[in-house]
Every structure is written in C-alpha cells, then in structure tokens.
Amino acid sequence: MPGCSTRTTLQLVGPTSWTEVSAALRYDSGDPFAVRIRFGGRAEAVDGDDAGSGVEWLVARDLLHAxxxxxxxxxxxxxxxxRTPxxxxxxxxxxxxxxxxxxxxRAVLAGFVADTERLVPRGQESEVVDVEPELVALLRCERPDADGR
Structure with a gap:
C-alpha cells in the first residue's frame, strides 16, 4: 500500500528549557484513519518496521487535520x-x-496532512479499508491469523 512520511524536529517544552526531539510522521493508506509519530530512534525506522527504536504514538489523522x-x-x-500568529x-x-x-x-504538519489526503481523501477512508474478510472470519468464529488479524 502506498504511504508517505516526513521527518521533523519538535521542541519538548520543559519547565526551564526546551529540548529538540527528532520525530518522523508516517502514513500508510492501508490504515487510512491513522498516522504514526515516532519520536527519537534510528532514521531507518521511519520507512521500515523497526519497532525497537524510539517511541511511537498512533494518532487519528482527523485529529491532526482539525x-x-x-x-x-x-x-x-x-x-x-x-494563540499568536x-x-x-x-x-x-x-x-x-x-x-x-x-x-x-504548523507548515510541516499541514504539508504532511496534505500529502496523506492526496493518497486517501478525507471522507473516503472507509472505501479503502476492506473489512469484509474480517467480518466473515468473525461471523464464522474463526481464529485470528498468526499476525493477530
């Protein structure tokens, strides 16, 4: 499935100082409602499935847009x-x-969200997800696949 990613630097706001934190935003059209944000870790973890590096949060794409x-x-x-411009x-x-x-x-996030919307326009996410095989398996009381599906 097609996807997109971008790297950026965020500022962790502390009580007396701010710290730069590298982050990667990743979107996969196979999971069209979600964006993954990986903080820290190795650069190759952005495009691969190296879950051992950094910390990853799953965020709703609609939340980022709003x-x-x-x-x-x-x-x-x-x-x-x-509050300031x-x-x-x-x-x-x-x-x-x-x-x-x-x-x-804001510009980095807006650009990334626009990239995701070129892949899967907002409001069309459910058209991309193929839930029928999952529903059939559930209705037949079949066991999940080895990968947890």
Missing part, C-alpha cells in the same frame, strides 16, 4: 495552534507515566 486550525483531541492526545502548534501527549508538551511547525 488541530491545524483549532484545539483538537481529548484525553491522551491534544493538538492546538498557538505564526507557524506554531502545540502537541500534548499523556500516558500513565506522565505527559509531554511539544511545539512543532
């Missing part, structure tokens, strides 16, 4: 534009172990 222009998200993932968005991630606040470029 967060470009207004506060978006509830709970673990929130995104909103800065410019190229700044804030991304907050919450986990049981704590939370992190990042500053990122």
């Amino acid at each position: 967060g470009l222009s207004r506060p978006s998200g509830d709970g673990d993932i929130r995104l909103w534009p800065a 410019g190229d700044v968005l804030f991304l907050e991630l919450r986990a049981p172990s704590g939370h992190a606040l990042f500053e990122l470029s």
